[in-house]
Amino acid sequence: MDRHILGAKQFDRSGLESILSAARAMEQVARSGGSQLLAGKIMASLFFEPSTRTRFSFESAMTRLGGQVISTENASQFSSAIKGETLEDTIRVISSYADVIVMRHYEIGAAARAAHVSTVPILNAGDGAGEHPTQALLDLYTIEKELGSIDGISIAMVGDLTYGRTVHSLAYVLANFRDVTIWFTAPENTPIPQTVKEYLDEKGVRYYEESDLRQVAERVDVLYQTRVQKERFPSQEEYEKAAGRYIVDKELMDRMKRTSIVMHPLPRAGEITPECDADPRAAYFRQAENGVYVRMALLAQALGENQAKE
Template sequence: MTTLYHVLGAKQFDRELLDKLFGSAKEMEQVAARGGAQRFPNKIMSTLFFEASTRTRFSFESAMHRLGGRVIGTENASQFSSTIKGETLEDTIRIIAGYSDLIVMRHTDIGAAKRAAAVSGVPVINAGDGSGEHPTQALLDLYTIQKEFGGIEGLHIAMIGDLTYGRTVHSLSYLLANYRDVHISFISPDNVRIPSYVKQYLDEKGVSYEETTDLTGLAGTADVFYQTRIQKERFPSPEEYSKAEGQYIIDRKLLELMKRQALILHPLPRAGEIHPEVDDDPRAAYFRQAQNGLYIRMALIEKCLTEQA
């Protein structure tokens, strides 16, 4: 599959499409460095965010501006859209599709992006749907790993923290299934383990993985440490949150156990699970990772709008 219209989930990406997208993202780095290009001067992108966002919304909006397009939208659609009056998501999307050429949507409900795509007359990009998926974050994560290591095959990836509600982990796991000899270590408290449906997909694709609670024991063997926040807002109760909070922290002590060429990633925002003393270490790539989000999203916008045409 080399075409792309909607971006709804990580499973829709195969190796050929990933290679083309990453090649385009590399080109977009140069476009952005030159201040942008007028590739879509007559196109309008709508950003419809029902959940709070900094990196995802700003990088998408910056990406559209860098490509010469325009942006309309709301950062608090749950309050500043007609859904507060009882309008269905489907009706909202039908209306917004008539005003724009592309919709980027973040929603609280799993599957909301697919519902939107089913009625939209323009491409829809999933910018996160509850605890389901976050495909564009996973794409920039994977792009960062490829840039930093020069490839992805043969790497040992440790995913740490909230693996039940961590949609970025789900999407990244699906994308990693496109590469050979990748091993994933899922490291989490017992009450936020990786969901069975993610493991089932990895089993079907023949991906090697393990589940453990021991971060220290794997610190010297993993190539990538993908740390995630324990998402208080997604837990069913404060008691369940307290069971998981604060168990895994990357600090200077853990750095001393890591490989010299290891990589530390985080989808951000962080909430204490990476100590600020780690920031100056060359292995800390999470701010470079966030910057790569601009280039990946520029590449996605270009591909979606080109396919639309």
């Protein structure tokens, strides 16, 4: 595995299968009380954007493996960044304090900049509207656990597909699997970026753009709903064009196959109604839990450890 995790395109199928296998082992480790695999190691949690699930799941993962965590909840306000320090200088210093850095930043490409100067592995926990590769890996793990296989699935990616970094990364990793069909369902002002479509074309992946969610919901194995991210829109007017356009409710789920699942990277903001939570096909909270196991595997691999060395 590459020393850093910067984007989903860096993975091939063999690498993905290795991570999924490691995550399965780590799930058993977590359920049996954790381990001391990373005892003596320190993870720096450096988030320039707010986060709950990603930051806590990484910190939980490190703790379950016996490691320690140093963190700041909002690095853009509570670090030297507010004094004008460059990202590169921040990383140079923090990489001397920790063995691995998990970073979220508001700028596309920030993780690559950090990796260029860091002396320790950088794990990209989201770079603006760019990518969120570790989310894509836990999404793969969830699909495999829920459906039994990733090959041959059909998936609808719904909502804000322009600024939704999770769907960009998920589309990239799915390109490594066979006979996958992707449906992109988005408001007119937040379509899937052309760069993502070009990558899928290059890899020979079938995809369709379809605005009718009800029609798509009947066909797919996975309905991957996303939040319309108000904070990323250039204006309130543009946000309002997209907000509330696609809602997953009981009526929509009644149209779906009995074997399909609904996923969401969370947080949700009204795009999946609470009445759906009791449906066994609602996988989004199980998906969030899976993040801990996948990130345990990623931390262990980034630090050159494996379960056998315990």
